[in-house]
Amino acid sequence: MEANREHRHDHDHGNDHAHGHVHQHPLQGDFKDVPRRPGREQLAHIEGWGADLDRKDRPGVPMERTPPRFIHQHEGKLPQQPQNVEVLTSTERGNAITPIFGTVQPPSGLSGMLRRMAFKWSENDLRHWLILLAADRINVVEGVGEDLARGKVPNVLAEMGIKSEWQYNRAGLVKKAVIAGAVVGTVAYLLRRRER
Amino acid sequence: MLAMNYRGPYRVRADHKPDPVIEHPGDAIVRVTRSCICGSDLHLYHGMVPDTRVGHTFGHEFIGEVVDIGSDVHKLKVGDRVLVPFNLFCGSCFFCQRELYGNCHNTNAQATAVGGIYGYSHTAGGYDGGQAELVRVPMADVGPMIIPDDIHDEDAVLMTDALPTGYQAAEMGDIQEGDTVVVFGAGPVGIFAAKSAWLMGAGRVIVVDEVEYRLEFVQRYAQCEVVNFRSVNDMAEHIKKMTDGLGADVCIDAVGGDAAGSIAQTLTGRLMKLQAGSSIVLHWCINSVRKGGNVSIIGVYGPTFNAVPIGNALNKGLTMRMNQASVRRHLPRLIEHIRAGRINPKGIITHRVPLEEVADAYHIFSSKLDNCIKTVLIPPSAREVKAVQSSAPQ
Numbered sequence: 001m002e003a004n005r006e007h008r009h010d011h012d013h014g015n016d017h018a019h020g021h022v023h024q025h026p027l028q029g030d031f032k033d034v035p036r037r038p039g040r041e042q043l044a045h046i047e048g049w050g051a052d053l054d055r056k057d058r059p060g061v062p063m064e065r066t067p068p069r070f071i072h073q074h075e076g077k078l079p080q081q082p083q084n085v086e087v088l089t090s091t092e093r094g095n096a097i098t099p100i101f102g103t104v105q106p107p108s109g110l111s112g113m114l115r116r117m118a119f120k121w122s123e124n125d126l127r128h129w130l131i132l133l134a135a136d137r138i139n140v141v142e143g144v145g146e147d148l149a150r151g152k153v154p155n156v157l158a159e160m161g162i163k164s165e166w167q168y169n170r171a172g173l174v175k176k177a178v179i180a181g182a183v184v185g186t187v188a189y190l191l192r193r194r195e196r
Numbered sequence: 197m198l199a200m201n202y203r204g205p206y207r208v209r210a211d212h213k214p215d216p217v218i219e220h221p222g223d224a225i226v227r228v229t230r231s232c233i234c235g236s237d238l239h240l241y242h243g244m245v246p247d248t249r250v251g252h253t254f255g256h257e258f259i260g261e262v263v264d265i266g267s268d269v270h271k272l273k274v275g276d277r278v279l280v281p282f283n284l285f286c287g288s289c290f291f292c293q294r295e296l297y298g299n300c301h302n303t304n305a306q307a308t309a310v311g312g313i314y315g316y317s318h319t320a321g322g323y324d325g326g327q328a329e330l331v332r333v334p335m336a337d338v339g340p341m342i343i344p345d346d347i348h349d350e351d352a353v354l355m356t357d358a359l360p361t362g363y364q365a366a367e368m369g370d371i372q373e374g375d376t377v378v379v380f381g382a383g384p385v386g387i388f389a390a391k392s393a394w395l396m397g398a399g400r401v402i403v404v405d406e407v408e409y410r411l412e413f414v415q416r417y418a419q420c421e422v423v424n425f426r427s428v429n430d431m432a433e434h435i436k437k438m439t440d441g442l443g444a445d446v447c448i449d450a451v452g453g454d455a456a457g458s459i460a461q462t463l464t465g466r467l468m469k470l471q472a473g474s475s476i477v478l479h480w481c482i483n484s485v486r487k488g489g490n491v492s493i494i495g496v497y498g499p500t501f502n503a504v505p506i507g508n509a510l511n512k513g514l515t516m517r518m519n520q521a522s523v524r525r526h527l528p529r530l531i532e533h534i535r536a537g538r539i540n541p542k543g544i545i546t547h548r549v550p551l552e553e554v555a556d557a558y559h560i561f562s563s564k565l566d567n568c569i570k571t572v573l574i575p576p577s578a579r580e581v582k583a584v585q586s587s588a589p590q
Binding site for chain 1 (some may be wrong): 203247248253271293296303319321342390392441471517528
């Protein structure tokens with residue numbers, strides 16, 4: 001063991017060599033090779049410790065089990081939900097509609113056109129997701145337009161929770177306002193200078 | 197009815213919308229009494245989930261009272277007090293037949309990787325969620341569970357997602373007696389994962405986060421060790437130091453794509469959306485767990501791709517398990533734990549907010565203001581019922 005402690009190594013430590021210094025590493029053998037495990041008596045104060053130590057008490061073990069427990073199974077074929085609005089369907093299921101589906105916010109406008117385009121590609125294709133993300137951003141602008149068309153000016157600051165920001169993070173809000181003001185002011189100044 | 201209304205990234209408000217109706221004979225309409233904001237709602241709120249449409253109502257953690265049923269509903273009746281698992285499932289498909297209720301193949305026409313989830317974008321089926329006064333609940337005989345009389349509303353609402361998800365995270369870690377378990381993320385799911393790790397016989401439970409008040413909370417609530425990743429130089433190196441150089445037996449990712457902790461991951465994953473969120477926590481899990489150890493992923497990522505050190509996972513011989521929680525099958529056991537006093541779900545609720553103030557509720561939760569851990573939204577109709585009940589003659 002003592003011989004081991006004399007271990008030295010000779011790889012390059014840059015300037016160390018110039019000073020004749022050989023860096024001493026700790027030895028792997030100094031570390032435990034078996035993890036320390038606390039005993040049950042040390043864990044007795046933990047509420048509920050070990051209640052599900054036995055895998056039989058873990059309801060999700062194994063992950064797949066059949067027949068299914070805890071549910072009332074539907075007898076026979078599931079009734080098909082009637083389709084009264086446009087629902088986009090995945091090519092990975094052959095564009096088939098499922099027995100049950102969501103019907104809220106059907107595709108509409110320019111974002112809807114993009115969403116329809118996205119569904120030409122499967123979930124396996126990056127284009128599907130990138131086009132959907134682009135549609136989401138366009139949809140935000142459409143949402144503002146819809147509000148205005150209904151005579152409602154969206155209170156964007158309230159929607160972003162400015163009241164709670166003022167209540168709980170006043171200094172942060174002031175800081176953000178100062179930074180935003182400085183950025184807007186600088187851009188305005190530069191634009192005006194360019195016009196001249 | 198009043199409902200949360202998504203207007204764009206970081207913008208939501210409470211708005212009036214048409215009441216939901218029965219669209220399928222297996223549907224019920226539930227009047228919501230309590231709903232929560234989940235950490236995974238923040239992925240939607242931050243604009244990270246593709247096909248999140250303006251006007252959508254979020255909310256996949258809710259309980260309520262049945263107010264209408266379709267012609268094919270036989271196990272529920274009007275007036276029943278129910279908790280509704282976050283995943284919609286049919287109970288009949290190949291996957292439901294294997295108790296994979298979070299992977300149902302019959303409730304989401306728009307994608308195949310993910311099943312239907314209430315209020316979780318059109319990628320998860322296009323169903324409005326429970327941050328509203330009323331919700332359409334399909335397959336009402338299969339999914340919802342009547343809440344036992346001795347279970348408190350606030351315990352019940354946490355059993356719709358956060359508690360079973362945290363429990364399943366620990367379960368997927370295949371914890372053995374004395375194991376060292378590292379949970380990344382001290383949000384509600386991470387807190388419940390830490391608590392569940394003890395139930396499964398862990399020897400050490402270490403929770404990692406950057407938010408000091410959350411670390412203080414979980415240290416107290418789950419009786420665990422905590423590490424603030426801002427105070428360590430290198431996460432994997434630190435965990436190895438804490439575990440005699442070997443690494444943890446089990447690492448749990450309870451954060452997902454919204455993780456902080458790496459400038460490169462934040463830039464590419466969260467800001468530029470070049471990957472499906474920041475995968476720094478998964479990176480830490482793979483590099484902090486011991487050889488032959490288990491990594492359990494319960495944090496939510498987007499549907500595209502992430503940069504993770506999969507080569508290290510191979511070289512270390514890791515087992516990686518992940519899934520959306522199969523909520524329904526965990527409920528009976530979790531109710532036993534609540535009744536036995538082993539776990540107190542409602543103890544993590546810090547904020548009870550009227551639905552009308554949903555914009556501030558989201559901002560507080562997202563920005564971690566006012567020591568927020570878990571927020572419950574209370575619709576006006578639920579408050580009116582309570583007021584009527586409390587003023588009724590005794």
